[in-house]
Every structure is written in structure tokens, then in C-alpha cells.
Amino acid sequence: DQQVKQNSPSLSVQEGRISILNCDYTNSMFDYFLWYKKYPAEGPTFLISISSIKDKNEDGRFTVFLNKSAKHLSLHIVPSQPGDSAVYFCAASAWGQNFVFGPGTRLSVLP
Amino acid sequence: DTEVTQTPKHLVMGMTNKKSLKCEQHMGHRAMYWYKQKAKKPPELMFVYSYEKLSINESVPSRFSPECPNSSLLNLHLHALQPEDSALYLCASSQFGTSGGQMGNTQYFGPGTRLTVL
Numbered sequence: 289d290q291q292v293k294q295n296s297p298s299l300s301v302q303e304g305r306i307s308i309l310n311c312d313y314t315n316s317m318f319d320y321f322l323w324y325k326k327y328p329a330e331g332p333t334f335l336i337s338i339s340s341i342k343d344k345n346e347d348g349r350f351t352v353f354l355n356k357s358a359k360h361l362s363l364h365i366v367p368s369q370p371g372d373s374a375v376y377f378c379a380a381s382a383w384g385q386n387f388v389f390g391p392g393t394r395l396s397v398l399p
Numbered sequence: 400d401t402e403v404t405q406t407p408k409h410l411v412m413g414m415t416n417k418k419s420l421k422c423e424q425h426m427g428h429r430a431m432y433w434y435k436q437k438a439k440k441p442p443e444l445m446f447v448y449s450y451e452k453l454s455i456n457e458s459v460p461s462r463f464s465p466e467c468p469n470s471s472l473l474n475l476h477l478h479a480l481q482p483e484d485s486a487l488y489l490c491a492s493s494q495f496g497t498s499g500g501q502m503g504n505t506q507y508f509g510p511g512t513r514l515t516v517l
Contacts, residue, residue: 319501320501322505324508329487329511329513331403331405331489331490331491331508331510332442332489332508333508334505334506334507334508337501337502337505339501377441377442381501381504383501386444386447387444387504387506389441389442391441392439392440392441
């Protein structure tokens with residue numbers, strides 16, 4: 289049973305436009321959510337996180353939105369750059385529990 | 400500094416070999432993790448060390464043996480592996496581990512070791 293879902297395996301966006309990556313979860317006990325970015329043959333790089341007590345967190349070009357009632361979060365990248373092309377993993381955890389990762393979305397930013 | 404280092408970057412071994420993967424962090428983090436990642440899949444948790452004690456073993460076969468010599472180092476000893484064990488092995492660390500507060504749970508990953516078992 290997949291507790292964290294990323295239903296879009298891939299996404300293509302034009303450089304300079306907004307990239308929106310989506311993540312859905314089923315476990316209502318999750319209270320901390322993170323986004324990681326991964327290039328091929330490298331480890332995941334932490335991008336941004338959000339606690340369940342917030343609905344938005346912003347860091348430069350990256351903003352994460354959390355909709356607890358819908359059990360949905362999204363990562364917005366504005367403006368998108370070719371260097372943003374990577375696989376993005378959503379992860380979630382409940383207090384005292386380990387992370388659960390989604391299957392990932394491959395983002396391609398086209399010049 | 401959020402650096403986790405892993406050696407070697409690449410490893411090729413036969414099914415009868417014994418080898419070790421090494422992970423190091425100097426962030427003062429008290430939890431360290433081993434993950435296995437296959438192509439086009441998310442990382443799968445293998446082991447968690449919290450305050451240098453093994454706290455989680457996710458039903459990993461005994462041919463994988465973790466060791467935490469001190470709070471900065473984490474090893475993964477490999478013996479009699481199978482070709483299906485070929486994968487990217489990732490190490491991560493976090494400030495407080497699973498019992499910590501939310502920000503202390505953020506895990507920082509190393510670059511991984513690409514393991515090929517022939």
C-alpha cells in the first residue's frame with residue numbers, strides 16, 4: 289500500500305515557466321513533509337520541508353504548499369531553470385517514525 | 400555544512416567477495432541510515448542507527464551487516480551478495496533521528512556507492 293504517491297512519473301516545462309510537482313498521501317498521522325531532488329548516480333539533495341502546522345513554506349524559487357484536508361502537497365519552482373531537471377521525491381514522516389518516500393517525478397526543463 | 404561522504408563511489412564485487420561501504424558525517428548528527436535504491440525507484444530504508452545503537456533493521460538479509468564504530472562513522476559490510484543486490488547504496492544522517500522533533504528529522508544524504516555484484 290503506497291502511503292505517498294506522486295502520480296506524474298514525468299513532467300516537462302519550458303525554461304522560465306512555473307513547474308508544479310504534486311504529491312498525495314494517505315496516512316493522516318504524517319506531520320512533516322519534505323522534497324528532495326536527485327540527479328542520476330547521486331544522493332538525494334534536501335530542498336525544502338513543511339510542518340503540518342503550516343500551509344506554505346517558501347525558500348527562494350521553491351515553495352511548498354500543504355493542503356491537509358485533501359492530503360495533498362505541491363512543490364512550485366518559479367522560474368524553472370534547466371539545472372532543475374532531475375527526479376523529485378516527496379517524503380513524509382509521522383512523529384517518531386521513519387520517512388516514507390514517493391516514487392518520484394522526473395522534471396525536464398526545456399531551454 | 401550538510402555533507403555526508405561515502406566511499407567508494409563505485410564497487411564491483413563477485414558473489415564470494417567480502418567488501419565494506421563507508422559513510423562519514425561531521426555535523427554532529429546522532430542518527431545515521433542506510434538505504435538501497437534501485438533504478439527508477441525511491442530509496443528503501445535498510446538500517447537506522449540512533450545514538451550509535453541499531454534501532455531499525457528493515458528485514459534485511461544477513462549478508463548485509465551494519466556497523467557504527469562511533470557517532471560520525473557508519474559501515475555496511477557485504478558478504479556473499481547476489482546479483483540482485485546491485486544498486487545504489489545511500490547513507491544519510493539526521494540531527495536527532497526518529498525520536499527527534501520535525502526539523503531534527505531532516506535527513507541529509509551522501510552521494511551513494513554504486514554497487515555491482517557479478
